[in-house]
Amino acid sequence: MILVTGASGHLGANLVRRLLREETSLRLLARPSTDRTSLAGLAAEIVEGDLTDLESSRRAVDGVQRVYHCAAQISTHYGAEQSIFRNNVLGTHNLLRAALEAGVERVVVSGSFSATGHRADRPTDETEPFNPLEPHLPYAFTKAAVEHECLKACVDGLPVVVAVSCAILGPYDFKPSRMGRVLQRFARRRILAYVPGGFEFVAARDIVEGHLLAMARGRPGQKYIFSTRFATFDEIMDLFARVTGRPVPPLRLSPAMMSAVSRVAEPLMRSFLPGTPQLLTPAAIRLLHLGRHVDCAKAREELGYRPTDIESAVEEAYRWFVDTGRIAAPARALPAVAL
Numbered sequence: 001m002i003l004v005t006g007a008s009g010h011l012g013a014n015l016v017r018r019l020l021r022e023e024t025s026l027r028l029l030a031r032p033s034t035d036r037t038s039l040a041g042l043a044a045e046i047v048e049g050d051l052t053d054l055e056s057s058r059r060a061v062d063g064v065q066r067v068y069h070c071a072a073q074i075s076t077h078y079g080a081e082q083s084i085f086r087n088n089v090l091g092t093h094n095l096l097r098a099a100l101e102a103g104v105e106r107v108v109v110s111g112s113f114s115a116t117g118h119r120a121d122r123p124t125d126e127t128e129p130f131n132p133l134e135p136h137l138p139y140a141f142t143k144a145a146v147e148h149e150c151l152k153a154c155v156d157g158l159p160v161v162v163a164v165s166c167a168i169l170g171p172y173d174f175k176p177s178r179m180g181r182v183l184q185r186f187a188r189r190r191i192l193a194y195v196p197g198g199f200e201f202v203a204a205r206d207i208v209e210g211h212l213l214a215m216a217r218g219r220p221g222q223k224y225i226f227s228t229r230f231a232t233f234d235e236i237m238d239l240f241a242r243v244t245g246r247p248v249p250p251l252r253l254s255p256a257m258m259s260a261v262s263r264v265a266e267p268l269m270r271s272f273l274p275g276t277p278q279l280l281t282p283a284a285i286r287l288l289h290l291g292r293h294v295d296c297a298k299a300r301e302e303l304g305y306r307p308t309d310i311e312s313a314v315e316e317a318y319r320w321f322v323d324t325g326r327i328a329a330p331a332r333a334l335p336a337v338a339l
Contacts, residue, residue: 003064005029005051005095006071008038010180011110011165013172014204015068015211016042029060029071038174051091057098067099067107068211072146074139081138088142089149096153096160104158108214109150111164111223113200113294115143123295126164126223147223154221161218163211164225166294169313170204171320183317186237187244187327193251198232200294203313206305213303227294228307239311243318245330 002019006012007028019026026044029051030036039046049056051071061067073080073087092109099107114136117128130144150160173180179201185191202210210226218224231239237248299305321327 001025001027001064003027003029003060003067005060005067005069006110007044008034008036008174009070009072009074010168010170010173010175010177010204011207011211012068012070013038013174014170015070015208016044017172018205018208018212020044027060027064029056035174038172051095052086054094054098057094058101061095061098061102061104064099064102065105066215067095067104068215069095069107069109070211072110072112072143075137084138084142085145088139089145092146092149096149096158100153100156100158106215106220107153107158107160108211108218109146109160109162110211111147111162112140112143113164113166113225113227113292114140115147116164116225118292123293124225125295126225126298150223151221159220161214161220162223163207163214163218164223165207165210166200166202166225166227168204168207169201169228169310169317171316172204173317173320176321176326180317180321183240183244183314184321184327186240186249187246187318187321189246191249193253194233194237194249195253196233198230198235200227200230200292201236201310201313202226203228203308203310204316205313206307210299210303210305213299213305217303219302224299224303224305225294225296226299226305226307227296228310228313230293231310239314243314 002024004012004016004026007016008030016026016028020043028039028044028046029049030039030046031050032048047060049060051057069092071091073084075084096107115130116124116126117130118124119128132141132144147162150162154160167179168177169179176184182191206228207226210224214224241248296305296307318327322329
């Protein structure tokens with residue numbers, strides 16, 4: 001039996017479907033308040049619980065041999081620090097404690113690239129320490145603390161491996177993710193401007209494969225970064241244009257100008273449009289401007305990781321949005337894409 005947490009998220013939804021294609025016996029943990037649209041029709045046991053409650057974690061891991069811990073509260077804003085800490089750090093602490101008590105054979109925890117250090121003169125790899133003295137969002141601090149919890153559990157005897165994800169592109173994006181919202185708005189011609197810069201992106205199929213490789217071959221106590229490739233936002237906009245048939249947004253604003261606009265917009269959106277996600281927050285613009293590159297040599301050499309491409313990942317994401325009615329069907333027929 002395999003337990004997957006966070007199955008309603010972008011990573012979890014793709015991971016669960018890959019595991020089910022291999023006829024794996026799955027248990028999915030969901031909060032009572034979770035929207036279960038993404039879980040409908042899956043041949044898996046669904047149990048209710050909350051990782052911030054230790055007893056819920058104990059019930060979830062009962063009889064389980066392996067765990068994929070994908071659940072996290074993702075945020076590119078300030079203002080929900082205690083909630084993010086409870087869900088990400090305390091939730092992970094409880095799950096790992098329960099897994100150790102239950103004799104779980106192995107755990108893979110989803111990590112974040114934001115919790116890995118950065119040097120401007122070289123690509124980032126797993127050896128780069130997280131610098132808590134630099135400006136970071138609360139989410140990054142909690143994901144660094146999550147890695148600390150994994151090391152503590154490993155010292156206590158629980159084999160834990162961290163699979164670090166970059167920005168995911170691909171289908172089964174139910175919520176949707178930040179990049180999924182960008183693609184949706186692009187297809188509806190609701191993006192008027194974008195900012196140059198770049199980031200490491202990972203195809204959904206690649207980060208899923210990375211989790212499976214980490215489970216099968218990863219060394220306990222180690223983390224592995226999984227990326228498909230670095231792409232500039234100019235490349236992403238051109239790719240979205242090719243896939244959707246829509247034009248590239250007319251305005252290409254400098255990071256300084258877009259950052260100023262986003263800083264003004266952030267409090268206004270919180271006050272007048274609560275609950276409406278801001279796609280380009282000041283923190284997101286800063287990350288794009290940094291242009292962080294990844295060195296995936298460790299995952300390649302130790303695990304046999306072989307990334308695919310982000311072009312087909314975007315095509316798969318767009319087709320899925322269209323097929324599920326989340327984007328209006330285009331006038332032209334879409335090419336067939338295997339999901």
